[in-house]
Amino acid sequence: xxxxAQPALLQGTLDLLILHALQRGAMHGYxxxxxxxxxxxxxxxxxxxxxxxxxxxxxxxGAISSKSGLSENNRKAxxxxxxxxxxxxxxxxxxxxxxxxxxxxxxxxx
Amino acid sequence: xxxxxxFRKLLRRGAMHQSIEDELAFHREMAARHGNPIPxxxxxxxxxxxxxxxxxxxxxxxxxxxxxxxxxxxRSPMLVAAALVSxxxxxxxxxxxxxxxxxxxxxxxxxxxxxxxxxxxxxxxSHSPHQVLDFLASSGLFADVVGENEEVFSNxxxxxxxxxxxxxxxxxxYFTALGVPxxxxxxxxxxxxxxxxxxxxxxxxxxxxxxxxxxxxxxxLDGRMCTVVGILPEHHRTLIGFGYTPDIYMPRxxxxxxxxxxxxxxxxxxxxxxxxxxxxVAKRLDIAIPVPYKYEQNLEVSPIAGWARLKFxxxxxxxxxxxxxxxxxxxxxxxxxxxxxxxxxxxxxxxxRREIAIRIAIGASRGxxxxxxxxxxxxxSLLGAAAGLALAEFSxxxxxxxxxxxxxxxxxxxxxxxxxxxxxxxxxxxxMLACGLLPAWQALKESISRDLHRENRMRLRxxxxxxxxxxxxxxxxxxxxxxxxxxxxxxxxxxxxxxHTIRANVNLPPSGYTESRQKYAFDEQVLSSxxxxxxxxxxxxxxxxxxxxxxxxxxxxxxPDNGQHQRARFDWNAVTPGYFQTMxxxxxxxxxxxxxxxxxxxxxxxxxxxxxxxxxxQPLGTVFLWGHDGKTPYRIVGLAAVxxxxxxxxAPQPQLYEPLAQIDNDRREIEFVxxxxxxxxxxxxxxxxxxHRIEPMAGAEVxxxxxxxxxxxxxxxxxxxxMGSTGVLGxxxxxxxxxxxxxxxxxxxxxxxxxxxxxxxxxxxxARLVLRDSARVTLAGTVIGLLLALFxxxxxxxxxxPGLKPADPVNYAVAALxxxxxxxxxxxxxxxxxxxxxxxxxxxxx
Numbered sequence: 001x002x003x004x005a006q007p008a009l010l011q012g013t014l015d016l017l018i019l020h021a022l023q024r025g026a027m028h029g030y031x032x033x034x035x036x037x038x039x040x041x042x043x044x045x046x047x048x049x050x051x052x053x054x055x056x057x058x059x060x061x062g063a064i065s066s067k068s069g070l071s072e073n074n075r076k077a078x079x080x081x082x083x084x085x086x087x088x089x090x091x092x093x094x095x096x097x098x099x100x101x102x103x104x105x106x107x108x109x110x
Numbered sequence: 111x112x113x114x115x116x117f118r119k120l121l122r123r124g125a126m127h128q129s130i131e132d133e134l135a136f137h138r139e140m141a142a143r144h145g146n147p148i149p150x151x152x153x154x155x156x157x158x159x160x161x162x163x164x165x166x167x168x169x170x171x172x173x174x175x176x177x178x179x180x181x182x183x184x185r186s187p188m189l190v191a192a193a194l195v196s197x198x199x200x201x202x203x204x205x206x207x208x209x210x211x212x213x214x215x216x217x218x219x220x221x222x223x224x225x226x227x228x229x230x231x232x233x234x235x236s237h238s239p240h241q242v243l244d245f246l247a248s249s250g251l252f253a254d255v256v257g258e259n260e261e262v263f264s265n266x267x268x269x270x271x272x273x274x275x276x277x278x279x280x281x282x283x284y285f286t287a288l289g290v291p292x293x294x295x296x297x298x299x300x301x302x303x304x305x306x307x308x309x310x311x312x313x314x315x316x317x318x319x320x321x322x323x324x325x326x327x328x329x330x331l332d333g334r335m336c337t338v339v340g341i342l343p344e345h346h347r348t349l350i351g352f353g354y355t356p357d358i359y360m361p362r363x364x365x366x367x368x369x370x371x372x373x374x375x376x377x378x379x380x381x382x383x384x385x386x387x388x389x390x391v392a393k394r395l396d397i398a399i400p401v402p403y404k405y406e407q408n409l410e411v412s413p414i415a416g417w418a419r420l421k422f423x424x425x426x427x428x429x430x431x432x433x434x435x436x437x438x439x440x441x442x443x444x445x446x447x448x449x450x451x452x453x454x455x456x457x458x459x460x461x462x463r464r465e466i467a468i469r470i471a472i473g474a475s476r477g478x479x480x481x482x483x484x485x486x487x488x489x490x491s492l493l494g495a496a497a498g499l500a501l502a503e504f505s506x507x508x509x510x511x512x513x514x515x516x517x518x519x520x521x522x523x524x525x526x527x528x529x530x531x532x533x534x535x536x537x538x539x540x541x542m543l544a545c546g547l548l549p550a551w552q553a554l555k556e557s558i559s560r561d562l563h564r565e566n567r568m569r570l571r572x573x574x575x576x577x578x579x580x581x582x583x584x585x586x587x588x589x590x591x592x593x594x595x596x597x598x599x600x601x602x603x604x605x606x607x608x609x610h611t612i613r614a615n616v617n618l619p620p621s622g623y624t625e626s627r628q629k630y631a632f633d634e635q636v637l638s639s640x641x642x643x644x645x646x647x648x649x650x651x652x653x654x655x656x657x658x659x660x661x662x663x664x665x666x667x668x669x670p671d672n673g674q675h676q677r678a679r680f681d682w683n684a685v686t687p688g689y690f691q692t693m694x695x696x697x698x699x700x701x702x703x704x705x706x707x708x709x710x711x712x713x714x715x716x717x718x719x720x721x722x723x724x725x726x727x728q729p730l731g732t733v734f735l736w737g738h739d740g741k742t743p744y745r746i747v748g749l750a751a752v753x754x755x756x757x758x759x760x761a762p763q764p765q766l767y768e769p770l771a772q773i774d775n776d777r778r779e780i781e782f783v784x785x786x787x788x789x790x791x792x793x794x795x796x797x798x799x800x801x802h803r804i805e806p807m808a809g810a811e812v813x814x815x816x817x818x819x820x821x822x823x824x825x826x827x828x829x830x831x832x833m834g835s836t837g838v839l840g841x842x843x844x845x846x847x848x849x850x851x852x853x854x855x856x857x858x859x860x861x862x863x864x865x866x867x868x869x870x871x872x873x874x875x876x877a878r879l880v881l882r883d884s885a886r887v888t889l890a891g892t893v894i895g896l897l898l899a900l901f902x903x904x905x906x907x908x909x910x911x912p913g914l915k916p917a918d919p920v921n922y923a924v925a926a927l928x929x930x931x932x933x934x935x936x937x938x939x940x941x942x943x944x945x946x947x948x949x950x951x952x953x954x955x956x
Contacts, residue, residue, distance in 0.1 A: 029136075056160050060118055062118060071136075078129055078136075
């Protein structure tokens with residue numbers, strides 16, 4: 001039953017969500033997961049098994065960059081930040097997503 | 111692959127690896143702290159995923175394949191040895207020819223900013239008097255104007271012995287204006303006295319044992335004590351290039367020395383602009399220094415280095431075409447070598463069929479397998495390239511060591527450079543693909559469905575054999591053509607003795623030599639003094655010597671015996687009686703001129719003249735009307751052998767000699783030729799002294815005949831040698847390859863032959879079967895090869911001696927015959943083996 005309450009992420013939307021979350025500033029992986037969780041009003045839950053590979057891939061693609069810093073509890077952590085290229089990717093993905101969701105809504109309404 | 115991603119991987123690799131586990135641990139700690147459920151799952155799997163992202167999987171797979179291939183190849187040393195020899199020779203000969211070509215065509219003289227230096231030739235003359243150079247310098251058109259006479263003989267006396275050495279006379283600003291790099295000391299400076307010298311590295315090593323303390327000491331050169339101011343580096347390249355390495359550089363001190371002019375253009379001046387401005391200077395020069403020929407006419411300006419030089423000089427363009435063809439032919443030789451290796455690899459791939467089938471079954475991608483199969487040929491071609499470059503390096507060393515049998519010091523300075531490295535890499539890649547692609551592809555296809563492609567494989571092998579036969583025919587035809595050219599060219603003699611003879615070119619001053627009689631008196635006086643010199647056997651004077659210009663006549667000869675008019679075109683010369691003996695030109699009939707001929711009009715003609723114009727008359731005693739009025743009777747008293755006149759490769763030209771005493775001599779220039787019993791190089795100074803004593807005002811240049819015309823022989827001989835040896839190497843490789851391929855293709859049919867014999871085929875049937883098979887393949891290859899050869903050899907015509915045409919049928923016949931013999935020989939061994947096949951064991955074999 002819990003599965004029904006927490007829909008799985010659609011393929012390809014994780015990148016969009018990560019980049020969107022990072023618009024609020026640099027943050028570490030856990031914070032990104034929490035941000036997405038909270039912003040979705042606790043509907044979406046990002047597992048570490050998909051979060052980190054996505055972060056690493058985005059970093060290799062140059063959409064985000066990382067540097068180490070101190071977390072709020074003074075632990076060394078890796079902070080991610082959206083790059084200029086990332087902002088472009090985000091804009092593209094947002095547009096694609098809007099087209100997609102609008103289309104799906106139209107289909108369901110029809 | 112995305113380049114940005116590639117570099118990010120490269121740069122951040124270490125840091126990322128380190129952080130993966132820390133990052134995951136931190137995540138779990140934070141989750142625990144916030145009271146969230148600790149994520150389930152295996153962190154090791156996530157980390158592995160991260161590592162995979164950061165790995166260069168292509169390169170790392172490649173490395174693994176190479177290691178695997180190396181292990182496999184270690185088990186087949188024969189394959190490695192065969193590939194090493196084939197590819198090593200093929201790549202070696204390519205690299206050698208390439209670096210030779212680069213050296214000949216693109217080597218830059220050792221001067222600062224060679225691209226801005228131009229060679230300037232007024233009225234088409236390579237050399238001009240120094241007044242011309244001074245005039246050009248004072249025009250202010252160029253940043254600097256320098257001059258050199260690059261071929262001066264000088265006598266070096268080391269206290270015990272006198273040796274002739276090669277010198278260069280330069281203007282004093284030569285070293286400073288050109289910016290010539292030095293090994294020790296400095297170049298000649300503009301304010302130096304005349305008695306200074308710069309030595310070449312080779313002279314310094316040979317005669318002064320490479321002692322650096324020699325700078326500042328004096329050497330006895332031509333009896334003058336000259337202070338050595340500097341030593342040139344070992345790899346100094348002269349302005350004229352071609353490996354010419356003179357011994358000594360000295361300031362020009364004789365008034366009469368003529369100079370080749372080089373000018374450095376100002377930075378803002380283009381070559382065409384320089385040419386236009388020079389034409390204006392030449393016009394003024396013609397007014398300032400009037401000469402019979404105009405300086406303005408045939409004005410030539412050309413860059414001395416790089417591509418630009420090729421565009422301006424047609425000889426170097428010919429050379430470029432030659433090297434391009436040479437590279438094409440050596441490229442074909444390498445292709446033969448590659449086909450050899452390819453057929454070996456094809457056999458190997460068949461043997462690995464089972465292994466490949468298994469790998470495909472457990473999910474290896476085709477690209478991945480292709481890469482693995484190519485690793486074999488990658489390794490082999492890498493080994494071959496290493497061996498080849500080592501071979502090229504060795505042969506370059508040998509070339510530099512070898513003392514070329516030339517009258518002038520030539521040492522080719524071939525140093526491996528980035529161009530050779532690039533070409534080597536290109537050769538290795540090309541041979542990897544040529545060797546490996548076909549066998550690898552075939553192996554893949556076979557493994558997917560072996561029975562379906564069995565027939566296919568046989569066909570592929572036949573195609574390979576046919577291709578090899580075709581390429582071999584092309585290489586053979588080309589190589590053989592050049593070999594014949596070499597034989598003809600060395601057998602070609604200029605028709606006179608160039609080894610024992612000396613040539614002196616004398617320019618008489620205008621005053622006192624207005625009449626032919628005065629000139630002839632001078633000639634006779636010089637000849638009697640010259641023959642008095644010890645070691646001079648005979649001497650003669652002539653209007654011109656061969657290969658140094660000539661006079662052509664196109665006239666109507668009238669034969670009074672039947673009134674026939676004969677249009678004739680011939681080369682004309684006027685000589686003293688001793689000319690034929692001195693030059694070693696055989697008199698076939700009759701006699702030379704004598705003192706009694708004076709007042710009578712007599713001529714000596716050569717055999718080409720007789721054959722072409724006399725219409726079957728006996729030459730001796732024949733009279734024809736000619737002369738200014740066309741009515742003077744001339745009588746033929748002698749028949750001389752043909753000599754070459756303009757080029758070594760020309761067809762026999764008709765020639766007519768008149769006695770020098772009989773002509774109205776309008777020229778102040780006269781040539782003396784001498785035959786010496788001792789090495790002619792040693793006679794140059796005594797001869798020059800005699801000439802100077804008799805007429806101090808006359809300009810005289812004395813050379814050995816060989817150095818005067820020797821370069822005319824060089825290109826065709828070197829070219830023929832290179833092409834000929836390439837052809838022989840190609841034949842060798844083709845023979846080995848053809849034999850291997852033929853033998854292998856019969857061996858592969860063992861089973862089939864066994865079946866046939868079991869079914870009752872006779873030995874004759876089997877022999878016919880195998881023979882017919884290889885004959886068909888050889889025939890197809892030969893026909894294709896001959897057609898290709900027709901195209902490839904066509905541009906070679908310009909390098910060939912007369913009488914030899916690229917489309918010579920003999921050439922093709924020999925190439926085709928050689929290939930057929932090789933193919934037959936290669937088939938016979940396998941046939942004998944096939945006949946001994948025991949049907950039972952053959953059937954059990956597979």
